[in-house]
Amino acid sequence: MSAQKISHAELRIDDLHGSLSDPLLDTMNFLNEITFRYPEAISFAPGKPYDGFFDVDQVFGHLREYIGHLAAGGDSADRIRDAIFQYGPTAGLIRQLIADSLRVDEGIDVGPESIVVTVGCQEAMFLVLRALIAGPGDVLLVSSPCYVGITGAARLLDIEPTPVAEREDGLDCADLARAIRTERARGRRPRAFYVVPDHSNPTGSTMPMHTRRELLDLARREDILILEDSPYRLVSPAPHLPTLKSLDRDRRVVQLGSYSKTAFPGARVGFAVADQTVADPAGGTAPLAAQLAKIKSMVTVNTSPLSQAVVAGMLLGCRGRVSELNAKAAEYYATAMRSTLRQLERDFPADRRGALGVRWNTPAGGFFLSLRVPFRADNAALARSAEEFGVIWTPMSYFYPGGGGEHGIRLSVSSLSDEEITEGIGRLARFVAAEAEK
Structure with missing residues (x-):
């Protein structure tokens, strides 16, 4: 042949x-x-x-902590096995523990239904951009310079971000307001502004308190959302300025979170706090997080339950006070x-x-x-x-x-x-x- x-x-x-x-x-x-x-x-x-x-034994210790927590809560051996080995809920297995931690550590009071657990913060960015930027007329604004992860995610989604240049002393809200007006004059709809307010990547700068308040006022006035990404604040020395989300009284802030710096990067566990209300044509409402979970179900299905269990054990071990742990x-x-x-x-x-x-x-x-x-x-x-x-x-x-x-x-x-x-x-x-x- x-x-x-x-x-x-x-x-x-x-x-x-x-x-x-x-x-x-x-x-x-x-x-x-x-x-x-x-x-x-x-x-x-x-x-x-x-x-x-990092110590390998930490992983096993965290895992045992979470399994013990489930058993103490009345879960059977079969239920615990399924929680660790099966796919699990798309929105996340440990949302309540994350909500508890955000409340005691950051003063952010949201229910678990407003949280979606993601594969690192990078997936959270992708989900939020896919949900908010509905068409070519919608605009994502970003502080410039900014983390390449957000601009990379935008590029994959065919979104051209509008940069808002930071000055020597950081963001000036007047510059953001001007960029919003310019986009509207072009017939476009500004939807969200991405910023890292604490020890930012790449410059290391931190947004002062007065700018945080000005930014929240601007978001309310101009009807945009703020995408807050702040992975470095809890691995930086205290005192910490309040997060934008903890100051948010109008549900203008979507917080993008990560345990890569506070736990370890290999866990690949992040989250989005998205408590904005989304109304459907039938008159029903649900948090934006529920819409993000829909997208996630077609991207990663769910975040590894095993990784979530390890992070959960860490949160339980420090009683949710990640700042003290770090x-x-x-x-x-x-x-x-x-x-x-x-x-x-x-x-x-x-x-x-x-x-x-x-x-x-x-x-x-x-x-x-x-x-x-x-x-x-x-x-x-x-x-x-x-x-x-x-x-x-x-x-x-x-x-x-x-x-x-x-x-x-x-x-x-x-x-x-x-x-x-x-x-x-x-x-x-x-x-x-x-x-x-x-």
Whole structure:
């Protein structure tokens, strides 16, 4: 029998969804490639928790805590087995525990029916955007610079976000109001504004109290929703400013939550608090969360019950007070931030940074800070930095959906030791000086 020649299908990138040709979707792949290529380089790129806080036994302890909780509540062995091993409810298995935690830790009082448990915060973003942006005339506004996850999710949904540029001291609500009016003048309908108010990614900035109140007033006045994403507040030192959701009296805020920083990223458990009322043609009403669950049922079906059980055990073990559970981690990250800022002062003394045109901000918490440099901080510069100086960072241009940030770099300090920070900033200073001389 003669061998037959197999003809393989060949696809062209132009025939696939346009997002796959967007450089935005290649940013994380490029960073991963650089990290893999230069394993000895000190990396200020990944915004991940410090590995030293993780212990494999914690997972089993949390799981046992939750199983014991179910048994104490009267669940049979069969019911407990199904809760852990079967698909489970689409909206989530642990909504009541999340609601209890939000109440005691953040002063947010919502019922479990207003919560949907998601596969990380990224899915929460996707669900909310799919629900709110109903057509090409609907507008998503984002603070700029902003987290690439929201702009990436928007791109996959064919949504072109409207950036609202932050000033040196953060968001000015007058700029947001102007952007809303401009979109309406174009015949479009502004629907939501995405913002990270606490120790934001990428800049590390925190929204002051007066701006939080102004933003809520603006949302009510202009009839838009606020998408609040704040994963770094409970791994930052106290005192914490109130969340936008805890200040929300008009159900204007959809809170996007995550346990990736406060528990561990591998759990992939997040949530959305969406207590806005949605009316149907028959006159019935339900929380927006119920609509998000409909979408989720066709995306991920449900969030892993096993992962939910581990997070539930964590919440039970700390009585819902995640801030107390993370107090040690928050101090570690605060110390890392102080060490980084101190080392920047040493390696870029005032006269030297003035001559170079280098400056940086001084976050009080979180994982990130931003640094302005006198050269174009693009992928080519990053590759030179890794290869010739052994230090990796993230170009700030990744975080500007409307363009910008070409002379900025983001530094993440969360996963490094004090020794790595000291050596890494020294390498960075030598790289910046070499680039400035070109």
